[in-house]
Amino acid sequence: MPSLDDLKKRIKSVKSTQKITKAMKMVAAAKLRKAQESAEKGRPYSQKMQNIILNLTKSITDPENAPKLLVGTGKDNTYLCVVLTADRGLCGGFNSNICKLAKSNFKKFLNEGKNLKIITVGTKGLDQIKRDYGKHIIKKLSFKEKKKITYNEAEIVGNEIINLFKQNQFDKCILYYNNFKNVITQIPEAQQIIPAESKISESNKLNSFQYEFEPEEDEILEDLLPKNISTQVFKAFLENAASEQGSRMTAMDNATRNAGDLVDKLTINYNRSRQASITKELIEIISGAESL
Amino acid sequence: MSENFTIEIISPEKSIIKSSTTEVVIPSYEGEMGILKDHVPLITFLRPGVITIINVADKKKFFVEEGTVEFSNNNLLILTSKAKELNDFNAELLEKSINEAEKKISNGEISDKEKYLLSYKIETLKNIKQ
Numbered sequence A: 001m002p003s004l005d006d007l008k009k010r011i012k013s014v015k016s017t018q019k020i021t022k023a024m025k026m027v028a029a030a031k032l033r034k035a036q037e038s039a040e041k042g043r044p045y046s047q048k049m050q051n052i053i054l055n056l057t058k059s060i061t062d063p064e065n066a067p068k069l070l071v072g073t074g075k076d077n078t079y080l081c082v083v084l085t086a087d088r089g090l091c092g093g094f095n096s097n098i099c100k101l102a103k104s105n106f107k108k109f110l111n112e113g114k115n116l117k118i119i120t121v122g123t124k125g126l127d128q129i130k131r132d133y134g135k136h137i138i139k140k141l142s143f144k145e146k147k148k149i150t151y152n153e154a155e156i157v158g159n160e161i162i163n164l165f166k167q168n169q170f171d172k173c174i175l176y177y178n179n180f181k182n183v184i185t186q187i188p189e190a191q192q193i194i195p196a197e198s199k200i201s202e203s204n205k206l207n208s209f210q211y212e213f214e215p216e217e218d219e220i221l222e223d224l225l226p227k228n229i230s231t232q233v234f235k236a237f238l239e240n241a242a243s244e245q246g247s248r249m250t251a252m253d254n255a256t257r258n259a260g261d262l263v264d265k266l267t268i269n270y271n272r273s274r275q276a277s278i279t280k281e282l283i284e285i286i287s288g289a290e291s292l
Numbered sequence B: 001m002s003e004n005f006t007i008e009i010i011s012p013e014k015s016i017i018k019s020s021t022t023e024v025v026i027p028s029y030e031g032e033m034g035i036l037k038d039h040v041p042l043i044t045f046l047r048p049g050v051i052t053i054i055n056v057a058d059k060k061k062f063f064v065e066e067g068t069v070e071f072s073n074n075n076l077l078i079l080t081s082k083a084k085e086l087n088d089f090n091a092e093l094l095e096k097s098i099n100e101a102e103k104k105i106s107n108g109e110i111s112d113k114e115k116y117l118l119s120y121k122i123e124t125l126k127n128i129k130q
Helices: A004-059 A094-111 A123-136 A151-166 A217-290 B091-106 B112-129
Strands: A078-084 A115-121 A137-141 A172-180 A186-194 A212-214 B005-010 B015-021 B023-028 B031-035 B042-046 B049-054 B059-064 B067-072 B075-079 B083-085
Touching: A004 A217, A004 B005, A004 B067, A004 B075, A078 A094, A078 A123, A078 A151, A078 A217, A094 A115, A094 A123, A094 A172, A094 A186, A094 A217, A115 A123, A115 A151, A123 A137, A137 A151, A151 A186, A151 A217, A172 A217, A186 A217, A217 B042, B015 B049, B015 B059, B049 B112, B059 B112, B091 B112
Parallel strands: A078 A115, A078 A172, A115 A137, A212 B042, B005 B075
Antiparallel strands: A172 A186, B005 B015, B023 B031, B023 B042, B023 B049, B042 B067, B049 B059, B059 B083, B067 B075
């Protein structure tokens, strides 16, 4: 049985932990609101961009000469996987969920005998992935110093991907990130960005018009495709940022509640042993008086 | 029959405007382009310039630096990273933007395409200033 002093110390330490988690929850909640807003506002842009690209894909008459970024290389030997995670921990299953999904995919690719290349964005994902797949990682990016992730950062990642593609380093590119659904649900998602995949917006009915292009179709595609890659990366960033804060908020809320339960339990213990020692002293006094 | 179609301007950060209108003039890459209802499906780029949304009652003007335009099903969709309503400009900001652009253009190390775009930017900004 721990002594009264020990119990007192433990209660105090749990209480101060609770204070920290509570503060973190509050900070996350404030940040979440902003992140959620920008994620939701950013959605139409990336979605419409994707739609334009898909419409273009449909209207291509000559797939042989179409830009490779759009239709892919026609092979699927090498996969480039871009794993987007956070730079900070203490956010529940956020980072592990992405990594779990990514790892199970990596395993599948390797079993199929494909080549695997990995780019990690964010330090937490790197830590989890490098243990098993360290030799496949070709690039580590982190925007830890940046307070807010903007389109510029997305462009850096996007350009990286495009450069590698131009050097024929890979055939397919897949993005891993958490899709923000609501504060308690974030769904890890794998999105194929090269070649453009039509699965995502099949629900939106696509038009099959013959578009008029100005300037020429090739020129438009040349400009639009890299932009689309960056836009998709940016969307993933925004979704991720919102998910991270949501996940952290829930995790910290749980932690605060757990700490509260623990404090209650310890307080009961503490009171009980205090009462026990008082009773013991009383018995000693009474039995001492009786024996006289 | 209404002669209206919808216009939507979206930037990565937010949706800037969504409304119904009768005519829109956009600074397309190869020249100004007016769009009315039932235009042929179209995809094009923007160069720096002013988008004018014309309604019977009023006109709205936006300055854009670049963007992608898609028109289909009487929906005009403009995706742009930078769009600013003309009313939001003030002289100081204009002066600054013009100076920056002029510095860039005199730098010499830029491609013809960039030069072309920058010269339009300067011209438009100067027009706005007046």
